[in-house]
Amino acid sequence: MIAIITGDIINSENYPSSEWIPILKEYFSRFGTSPMVWEIYRGDEFQLKVNQENALFSAIQIKAILKSIKGLDVRMGIGIGLETFTGSGVSESNGPAYQRSGRKFDSLKESKVNLSIATGDESHDKTINLMLKLALDFMDNWSVVSAEIVTMILDNLEASQKELALKLGIKQSAVSQRLKRARIDLVLELLAYYENLFKLPQ
Template sequence: MIAVISADLLNSSGYSHTLLEKVLHVLKLEFDILKESGSDFRIYRGDSFQGILKNPEEALRVVLKIKTAINQLDESDLSNKRNMAIKADMKCAIGIGTYDFERESIAEANGQAFQFSGRTLDSMKTLNRKTQLKTPVEAVNEEFNTSLFLFDTLADKWSTASAEVIYYLLKGLKETEIAEELDISQSAVNQRKKAAGWEAINALLLRYEKVISEHFSNGK
């Protein structure tokens, strides 16, 4: 079993040239990091991307890292993020399933996970949803698509500053380390962390990792 992540940038035609360049640059940086662990992610059509993860339980954390990496971006060159509305976002589908047709190029690969991811992303184009999951187990789908709907509602209230803090938390940094990285106080980091709903997000991630590992890891 693998996870396939398929995503479209939201309203990318409305991005300024500067913002789009920043988004594509950040995506490439994130994909280079993922490549070091054996994952393969590619940008296509200029505003979409797809990737393969060999460990399905890591998929949601990877999605949130990519999401927050671009959520924190704006057109300004300021080193410290201001409390601005998010301008760059994505719609993303995680498909978990078999890898039936493996090729060197992800564009030529196929299988259950690819079909689940691609078809789910297509179905989301008419829905007010940004994050969805499709697996062979309907009970898993029902649980997490309800949870992910709540997550989308929470994330829609983020500012660029909130997304920035969540990004570093997802990377495993402590509050003091984030404060040093962003050149702000630890109390400011803590305030942004609470405002963004980190405790609930972390609980969702831990639940996802547990359930997906139980159902789909070790060749299941």
């Protein structure tokens, strides 16, 4: 079982790609090389192959990274399932994971949400997508400062507020305020829920 994240950058036409493509490529490179594991195509669309356990974590990280650039956001459809054909790149491979991801991504604009998951299990999907819809209510409104602190936390879950304060050159109380505004507690609870209940059969 794998997860495919299909996405596109919201408002990319208003920004030079040099502002966000290098950051995105750097993040994607953690998972492997292009084009087998990830591809950026048609200017502002992408596909990324990750482990099913990491899918939601990775998607939220991508969102936080892009929202760290003022005005940018991202739409993503996550598909979980098998890979039945490996092409010369991720965009040419196929299987239920790819099909679910593509269909989910295509339905995002119509359903007016920026992140949704298809696992092949309707009851799982219904629950996690409702939770995501509620979480997006604040994640879509992350400020640059909130997105930056979420990016830092997800990069180092063990980091203390003191360490974050030193890194950012601000007071610990300011870090605490930023984390509260970003609703990091709810983000981590959502990820824990996904990790515990979404460990799908191998």
